[in-house]
Structure formats: structure tokens, C-alpha cells
Amino acid sequence: MKKLLFILLMVCMQVSLFAGGGKETDLAKEGTPTGKLEIFSWWAGDEGPALDALVRLYEKKYPDVEVLNATVAGGSGVNAKAVLKTRMLGGNPPDTFQVHAGQELIGTWVVAERMEDLTTLFKKEGWNKAFPKDLVNLLGTKEGIWSVPVNIHRSNVLWYVPDNIQKWGVKVPESWDDFFKTAEVLKTQGIVPLALATNWTVMHLWESIALATLGADDYAKLWNASLAFDDPKAKKIWDVLDKVLQYTNKDASSLSWQQAMDMVVSGKAAFNIMGDWAAGYMATTLNLKPGMEFAWNASPGTKGVFMFLADSFGLPVGAPNKTAAVAWLRLIGSREGSDAFNPLKGSISARRDSDLSLYNAYGQSAAKSFQKDRIVGSLTHGVVSNENFMSGFSNVLEGFLKDRNTTFAAQATQSLASDTLLRK
Ligand code: GAL
Numbered sequence: 001m002k003k004l005l006f007i008l009l010m011v012c013m014q015v016s017l018f019a020g021g022g023k024e025t026d027l028a029k030e031g032t033p034t035g036k037l038e039i040f041s042w043w044a045g046d047e048g049p050a051l052d053a054l055v056r057l058y059e060k061k062y063p064d065v066e067v068l069n070a071t072v073a074g075g076s077g078v079n080a081k082a083v084l085k086t087r088m089l090g091g092n093p094p095d096t097f098q099v100h101a102g103q104e105l106i107g108t109w110v111v112a113e114r115m116e117d118l119t120t121l122f123k124k125e126g127w128n129k130a131f132p133k134d135l136v137n138l139l140g141t142k143e144g145i146w147s148v149p150v151n152i153h154r155s156n157v158l159w160y161v162p163d164n165i166q167k168w169g170v171k172v173p174e175s176w177d178d179f180f181k182t183a184e185v186l187k188t189q190g191i192v193p194l195a196l197a198t199n200w201t202v203m204h205l206w207e208s209i210a211l212a213t214l215g216a217d218d219y220a221k222l223w224n225a226s227l228a229f230d231d232p233k234a235k236k237i238w239d240v241l242d243k244v245l246q247y248t249n250k251d252a253s254s255l256s257w258q259q260a261m262d263m264v265v266s267g268k269a270a271f272n273i274m275g276d277w278a279a280g281y282m283a284t285t286l287n288l289k290p291g292m293e294f295a296w297n298a299s300p301g302t303k304g305v306f307m308f309l310a311d312s313f314g315l316p317v318g319a320p321n322k323t324a325a326v327a328w329l330r331l332i333g334s335r336e337g338s339d340a341f342n343p344l345k346g347s348i349s350a351r352r353d354s355d356l357s358l359y360n361a362y363g364q365s366a367a368k369s370f371q372k373d374r375i376v377g378s379l380t381h382g383v384v385s386n387e388n389f390m391s392g393f394s395n396v397l398e399g400f401l402k403d404r405n406t407t408f409a410a411q412a413t414q415s416l417a418s419d420t421l422l423r424k
Helices: 002-017 049-061 075-089 103-110 119-125 133-139 162-167 176-188 199-223 232-245 257-265 277-285 322-333 335-345 361-372 387-403 406-420
Strands: 035-041 065-071 096-100 157-160 192-195 269-273 295-298 305-309 311-314 374-377
Touching (some): 035 049, 035 075, 035 322, 049 065, 049 322, 049 335, 075 096, 075 199, 096 103, 096 322, 103 311, 119 322, 157 162, 157 257, 157 277, 176 192, 176 232, 199 232, 199 269, 199 305, 199 387, 232 387, 232 406, 257 269, 257 277, 277 335, 277 361, 305 361, 311 322, 387 406
Parallel strands (some): 035 065, 192 269, 305 374
Antiparallel strands (some): 096 311, 157 295
16 A cells, blocks of 8 residues: 555656646745634644744734744644645645755656746745755755745754763763763663654664664765765664663653653753753753753764754745745745744754844854764754655554564665666
């Protein structure tokens, strides 16, 4: 059944290649926005405050527009992306939607010619200079630029509560070997060493372990096919993951990422590896003080490397209210919009001219790391791989959680990569 759906999706995408769309439109000529604007994302509930701040700003600027803040809950967009797919393929796109910069955008909606080219808007707003060149490259192809970034998030972060770490007499692990020693000490005290949540967070953990095991150069090689996933070096990722999983909570698959974070906050668990939306959750939603009531390090073995991802919004072909959507894109790409959103979200601005005094201790430290660290792209959050690889890979991980067969997992990933990543 899954296979059939996949084939259908591919056929639809091929058909759409001939259905027009994706041509550069003169977005700069758009008039005063009125009517309804549907903004589609997965920033619901606990994840909502930063988006709400942007929406409020938009409503103030454009009082004649009625904003429909359409969210589908589920961390990393697991549910929202499926709903979006149905809507896009059914010819019912929202006015604008959240999508990760990189292969999630390019390998899915851009190849299917479902996005409007925003090159004119980028020129008019000065965004080619305002955003780092490498980021603009991830949003573009030879044919155009396809979305506007609203932030930069970091994926490889280890979170903890300093007082608890001290109370339990352990140190924050710098490497996975350190972690295994620390974990034994924590276990004797009845503390879960590493909190884990539902399946996509296992992929999130995998990418941090991959970076630690391979280093930045070899990690990057996985994505341009110069290092095989079943190479002995890459197989080691699975060995480490297998061992790490022994130190995680048994109910992981039924928890949201916020609930795994709560385990750390309440002292049931010592550490959690999660993107820095966790900083937004702890500082904005739980009202905890960064650096005091929660703290962070690079995930074990990844010091000096910033595994990044960026949320962006695009303009789908056939958006019902293009004028209002373009006004939204202008706002999220502006300094004002970006600096209203990011201090609450836990991310940093994608713009180079952001006002760092508006950010808390975490945001300021992330901005510093982003300047000096080596940058690599996240797998789980759409930078380095397309949706086909990601959905196949989550099946491989699901199998691995059941059988813990490291050799099979490495081979299955390589064969998936040959089918989805390497075939251009
Ligand atoms: C990521 C997204 C973040 C945050 C996180 C948890 O994919 O980029 O902004 O929403 O998922 O849901």
C-alpha cells in the first residue's frame, strides 16, 4: 500500500512538471493585502508563541487581512507534512507554508514545480545580502529562489539542569565514551541518563551520533555519496546508537519531544539531545532561566560543529491570496519580523543584522557558535536529504528499534540511499 502511494505521488509530481507554475512572477507589483491569509505550519500549542508574535505583528500592519493560523501538531512536522502533501496534490494549497531550507524544499516541492519563484522579492528586499550566501544557495536552484528563511536552529545540543548534574555528582559528557561512564553512575541513582521521545527524535539522536562518530568531513560525505552508509566507519554509528539506547527511557515512543524535555526539567532524566527549539520551550513556555535553570553543551563529540537547519516559508503555485502571502513573506524576512520571532523560538535570526540584545543567554551563545563553528546540515530537519530518503530512513530506524541489527540497518540505509539520494 505504502509503495502504491509512493508511486502515485511520483506520478503526480511528474504530471505537475508539465502543468506550468514556478515561473518568476513580478511579486514586487503586488498591492495592498485584504481578505484571508492561511499560514500553514506545525507550530501548534507549546510550539506556538513565536509564530503568534509574528502573526500579531502582521495583523497590526495589515488590519484588513484575516489570518488563519492553520497548524497541524506534531514535532518536526511529521503530521503536518503529510497533510500538506494531500492538500498540494489535491490542488488546495494554503497561502504559505512552513518548509525546511534544503532538500525538503528543493527535492520535493521545487522539482515538482509547485513553488513560485521569489527572486524578484529577494532583490527588492535586499535579502541576497541580508542572509548568508550558503543559506540562499540552499533555498535556490538555477531556476530561482523558492522560500524565505525565518530562522536558524541548531540540532546538536545536549540539554541539562546544572543543579541536578551537581547533585548527582557527574559531569556533562564531552564524548560518547564519557557518556557511557556517566550513564552508569546515573543508573545506580535511578536516573534515566538520556531522555528520548517518539520515533523522529531517534533520527535526531542518530544524526548527532553520526556527526560525533564520523566528524564533520565524513558526515558531509554521506550526503554527496562519497561515503557509503555501510562503510565500516558509518556502521559504527549504529553500534554507538545501539549502546546509547540502553540508557534511554522505555516509554520513549509514546512521548512528545516536550515530554522528554520535561523529564530533564523534573529531574527524572539527566540529559536530552534536541534542537534548540527546546530553549524556546524552556525559556518561553516553561519560563526557566537559561544558564541557570537549564543549560546546554554541544552533543557529545560534536564540539565546534554547528549542525544547522532553517525554517522557511514559501509561496505555493495557486495560493488563493498571493498578495497577503507576499506581505507575510516580506515580514518574516525583515529584521523586525525576525527579531520578534526568534528570541521566543530559541533560534537565531537568519539575517546578519539581527539585534542580539533582544536574545537571551542561549540565543546569544548560539549566534556566537554559528559565527565561529564548522557548519553542517541536519538530516531529520530537511537540509541534506529529500523526503523519500527520510521516510524510508524512519522505517529503517523503526526496524532497528525492534531488532537492533546494526549490520542490517547499515546495509538497508545504503540501499535506500542508492534508490533515493544518489539517483539524480
Ligand atoms: C523542526 C523545526 C523546528 C521545531 C521542531 C520541533 O523540524 O524546524 O522549528 O518546530 O521541528 O517541532
